[in-house]
Amino acid sequence: MIQYASIILFVIGIYGLFVSKNVIKMIVSLNIMEIGLNIFIISIGFVGGGAIAPIISSTQDLGLIFVDPLPQALVLTAIVIGVGTTALALAFAKTIYKTYNTFELDEMEESA
Amino acid sequence: MNAVLLIVIPLLAAFISIVSKKIAPYLLLVVGLFNIVLLFFLENGLVFIGGFDVAMNSDLLGISLLLDTYARMALWLINGLILVIFCLNFKSYKAFSSILLLAMAGLNGLLLTNDLFNFFVFLEISGIAAYLITSANKKPVSTFRYLVIGAIGSSLFLFGVVVLYAMYGTLNMIVMIQAIQASGNYAEVILPFTLMFIGLGVEAKLLPFNAWVKGVLGHSNTLTGPMIAGVYAAAMSFVLGRFITNLFVFEGSLLIVVTVLLALGILAGDVMAFSSTKTREILLFSSIAQASIVALLFVNGVIIWAVYLIIANALSKTVMFLVINKATKDVGSDESEALRGLFVNNKLVGLTFTLVTLSVMGLPLLAGFVIKLNFLTQLAGIGQIVLIAIILVASVIEGIYFVRLIVKLWYPGESEISVKYNYSFKAVFIVIALALLVFGTYSTPLTKLDNTIDTVMEVVNNG
Amino acid sequence: MRKLFGLLITIALGVMIILALDKTSAFPKFGEVNLQERISNQYLTEENVEMVGSANIVTAIVVGYRGFDTLGEVTVLFISALGVAFIFGGTKQQRLDLKFKPNFMLRVGSNVLLGIILVTSIYIILHGHLTPGGGFPGGAIIASAVLLLYLADDKFRSNVKGFKLIEGIAGSIFVVVGLLGLVFATAFLENFLPVGTVGQLLSAGIIPIIYVLIGLKVGSEIAGVVDNFLTEEESA
Amino acid sequence: MTFFEIISLVIGILLLVIAFMAINSKKLINSVLFLSALSMLAVVAFVLMKAPDVAITEAVIGSGLVTALFVFTLLSLKRRESE
Numbered sequence: 001m002i003q004y005a006s007i008i009l010f011v012i013g014i015y016g017l018f019v020s021k022n023v024i025k026m027i028v029s030l031n032i033m034e035i036g037l038n039i040f041i042i043s044i045g046f047v048g049g050g051a052i053a054p055i056i057s058s059t060q061d062l063g064l065i066f067v068d069p070l071p072q073a074l075v076l077t078a079i080v081i082g083v084g085t086t087a088l089a090l091a092f093a094k095t096i097y098k099t100y101n102t103f104e105l106d107e108m109e110e111s112a
Numbered sequence: 113m114n115a116v117l118l119i120v121i122p123l124l125a126a127f128i129s130i131v132s133k134k135i136a137p138y139l140l141l142v143v144g145l146f147n148i149v150l151l152f153f154l155e156n157g158l159v160f161i162g163g164f165d166v167a168m169n170s171d172l173l174g175i176s177l178l179l180d181t182y183a184r185m186a187l188w189l190i191n192g193l194i195l196v197i198f199c200l201n202f203k204s205y206k207a208f209s210s211i212l213l214l215a216m217a218g219l220n221g222l223l224l225t226n227d228l229f230n231f232f233v234f235l236e237i238s239g240i241a242a243y244l245i246t247s248a249n250k251k252p253v254s255t256f257r258y259l260v261i262g263a264i265g266s267s268l269f270l271f272g273v274v275v276l277y278a279m280y281g282t283l284n285m286i287v288m289i290q291a292i293q294a295s296g297n298y299a300e301v302i303l304p305f306t307l308m309f310i311g312l313g314v315e316a317k318l319l320p321f322n323a324w325v326k327g328v329l330g331h332s333n334t335l336t337g338p339m340i341a342g343v344y345a346a347a348m349s350f351v352l353g354r355f356i357t358n359l360f361v362f363e364g365s366l367l368i369v370v371t372v373l374l375a376l377g378i379l380a381g382d383v384m385a386f387s388s389t390k391t392r393e394i395l396l397f398s399s400i401a402q403a404s405i406v407a408l409l410f411v412n413g414v415i416i417w418a419v420y421l422i423i424a425n426a427l428s429k430t431v432m433f434l435v436i437n438k439a440t441k442d443v444g445s446d447e448s449e450a451l452r453g454l455f456v457n458n459k460l461v462g463l464t465f466t467l468v469t470l471s472v473m474g475l476p477l478l479a480g481f482v483i484k485l486n487f488l489t490q491l492a493g494i495g496q497i498v499l500i501a502i503i504l505v506a507s508v509i510e511g512i513y514f515v516r517l518i519v520k521l522w523y524p525g526e527s528e529i530s531v532k533y534n535y536s537f538k539a540v541f542i543v544i545a546l547a548l549l550v551f552g553t554y555s556t557p558l559t560k561l562d563n564t565i566d567t568v569m570e571v572v573n574n575g
Numbered sequence: 576m577r578k579l580f581g582l583l584i585t586i587a588l589g590v591m592i593i594l595a596l597d598k599t600s601a602f603p604k605f606g607e608v609n610l611q612e613r614i615s616n617q618y619l620t621e622e623n624v625e626m627v628g629s630a631n632i633v634t635a636i637v638v639g640y641r642g643f644d645t646l647g648e649v650t651v652l653f654i655s656a657l658g659v660a661f662i663f664g665g666t667k668q669q670r671l672d673l674k675f676k677p678n679f680m681l682r683v684g685s686n687v688l689l690g691i692i693l694v695t696s697i698y699i700i701l702h703g704h705l706t707p708g709g710g711f712p713g714g715a716i717i718a719s720a721v722l723l724l725y726l727a728d729d730k731f732r733s734n735v736k737g738f739k740l741i742e743g744i745a746g747s748i749f750v751v752v753g754l755l756g757l758v759f760a761t762a763f764l765e766n767f768l769p770v771g772t773v774g775q776l777l778s779a780g781i782i783p784i785i786y787v788l789i790g791l792k793v794g795s796e797i798a799g800v801v802d803n804f805l806t807e808e809e810s811a
Numbered sequence: 812m813t814f815f816e817i818i819s820l821v822i823g824i825l826l827l828v829i830a831f832m833a834i835n836s837k838k839l840i841n842s843v844l845f846l847s848a849l850s851m852l853a854v855v856a857f858v859l860m861k862a863p864d865v866a867i868t869e870a871v872i873g874s875g876l877v878t879a880l881f882v883f884t885l886l887s888l889k890r891r892e893s894e
């Protein structure tokens with residue numbers, strides 16, 4: 001269920017990028033897309049039936065069933081990368097607002 | 113000596129350059145030269161990174177880099193071009209040296225890495241560096257659009273990578289190739305490959321994912337034009353080639369869809385260039401067409417000549433964008449009418465520009481001709497008559513608009529325009545034009561790119 | 576028109592992805608993953624866990640096996656912090672007026688909170704190889720402490736130059752530690768210190784060192800970004 | 812249905828509803844707040860799927876700092892409008 005939701009979330013983000021003409025809304029959509037993707041990555045590493053998080057207290061715990069740790073490592077990286085992109089996009093948004101006094105792409109002179 | 117230094121030394125230099133802004137430009141020069149020299153001493157092969165006791169546990173738990181002849185040629189081209197372009201812009205764009213160092217690290221990483229997620233990380237590094245480089249155009253909206261499209265592209269790429277990981281349980285490209293070939297069920301990988309192809313297609317300027325190109329290159333200057341149309345385009349073409357030939361499997365209907373899209377890209381690029389009057393737009397649309405031709409060659413397995421085409425294109429586009437963008441800056445307009453008679457007072461620049469353009473068009477005695485002749489022969493050899501026809505039609509359109517452009521630039525208009533190119537610009541133009549000429553006349557170029565991937569696979573299998 | 580077109584394309588994309596994944600037999604159903612078929616199974620063998628010495632397997636992967644990704648990720652943050660400063664230009668002097676006056680309680684309270692936050696972040700960073708957390712959340716918490724200072728005092732400007740210095744030095748040391756791995760062991764970023772016993776604070780070789788560097792770097796980078804967003808040119 | 816399935820169903824539906832509201836809300840600040848809520852829900856999803864490391868990172872970075880950056884950007888805009 002959560003896996004399907006994450007895929008739909010990803011697609012909703014792309015939809016938002018398609019239809020919105022507002023710079024801030026586009027960055028919000030970008031973030032929605034990234035959140036959807038992150039949940040999807042975690043979901044492919046999930047093991048049902050009482051598996052535990054990949055943190056042990058000693059090597060004796062290794063007989064237990066764990067969820068896949070690799071996707072979690074990937075998502076840690078992806079989250080931080082997402083913040084970097086968002087910060088940069090917001091900086092551009094601020095510059096755009098300074099230049100054109102609006103966030104609406106339709107109201108700007110500069111052609112694509 | 114270790115191939116990881118090609119990525120790490122620029123990174124280290126970038127970290128140090130933030131502490132002292134003054135030394136940053138010189139660091140870039142030193143690091144660029146270091147990388148080019150280092151490439152002579154590195155041996156082909158796999159390099160492992162990270163992990164614990166790699167010697168004992170030399171399997172694929174960590175990340176690995178793969179240096180082969182293909183990557184080596186790409187790395188020489190990329191590092192050399194970044195160095196040259198930066199030197200030409202040394203006075204005006206000193207502030208960009210940290211960003212260029214990071215771009216260098218990112219692009220080297222893209223070309224070297226053998227790990228799919230690591231590739232995504234480098235895609236983001238080089239992508240963000242590209243957004244910042246294009247911010248020199250002072251057109252925040254186009255740069256923002258580029259950022260958004262680039263972010264969608266890299267997210268789709270990551271999606272594809274993750275699906276592949278879920279299916280085959282690895283991120284290592286070589287192991288992944290083997291697993292896919294072992295399973296033999298190519299229908300299963302259509303989805304991840306399509307997503308990854310779209311993601312790479314955004315950066316490689318393939319139709320229909322190239323909406324950003326016009327905004328970014330249509331306002332380019334002497335730094336952004338050569339960087340995006342020369343360096344980044346070449347790097348992404350190389351990367352796309354690596355994926356197409358080594359990982360992606362295009363079969364059946366997917367092959368037809370990809371071929372049609374690429375063929376449309378060639379025609380659309382040339383037609384749009386034909387109908388444009390702005391010189392920068394003519395150049396950028398022509399480079400869209402060229403990028404599609406390169407991808408088409410890779411899809412059809414014509415690898416070596418595709419590599420030469422990438423190199424020739426990168427060099428030619430660098431010269432063309434430098435000439436036009438310098439003139440545009442001095443004249444204040446890039447309408448081809450406004451630049452009429454540009455070469456009257458700059459005969460030498462005019463001569464080199466003409467030579468380079470003729471090479472792009474594929475006229476005899478120049479590199480472009482040799483390359484075009486050879487890949488057309490190879491395409492004929494595998495019976496791709498339709499593709500040959502499309503490329504020839506595109507060449508005719510290309511010939512018309514380039515000749516039209518050159519004639520305009522040579523014949524004086526009503527008002528005289530004066531654009532001064534300094535000696536370093538002229539030197540670069542002459543060297544590149546001569547290189548294209550020499551390759552076109554006396555070439556006995558490599559006919560085989562020794563791809564170490566097969567030997568590497570043996571290492572992996574035995575290890 | 577554009578909305579309808581966008582809707583159609585995205586629905587097509589979503590349906591395509593979901594159907595394709597459902598039909599693919601190699602793609603495991605949600606929750607029915609067999610770790611035996613994946614590379615990550617090897618991270619969980621007793622031999623490898625003892626070799627790494629980190630109780631938190633995710634940390635072992637993020638900093639140990641895939642430390643190169645992490646270096647890249649720190650670089651992404653570095654370049655966006657650099658870019659934000661670059662885009663806003665370096666000539667800013669003045670704080671952005673947030674339209675509210677911080678009162679006495681906020682000021683005193685924030686000082687107390689600041690201490691607690693900093694201690695928490697240090698704890699999280701140092702225990703990254705034992706408990707959930709580590710350099711990234713720890714560094715981000717440091718940055719939020721700086722953010723708190725900005726909100727509590729409308730005249731506050733942190734030492735941006737200092738952040739840059741920490742950023743540059745922490746990043747350089749990260750690379751140097753990696754290069755030491757190349758010198759003392761065989762590969763870049765390979766562990767060259769004794770790993771100790773799993774579950775102890777002093778264990779896991781170079782992992783805690785790298786996590787401290789990451790924490791410092793992430794903290795100073797995000798703090799720099801926050802500073803850039805909260806200041807404006809004087810003329811504005 | 813097990814407890815896990817019910818919770819994940821609820822989270823999944825909430826995620827989609829809030830994402831839709833974030834895209835369709837008229838005011839920008841609401842859009843940003845919905846995004847923050849979405850991020851918090853993602854944290855719950857991560858905890859459900861046994862990823863505590865990711866949950867902590869997303870909670871601090873995703874819903875904390877990103878929201879702060881969005882709000883600061885919007886605040887600087889408000890100030891310009893009032894001038």
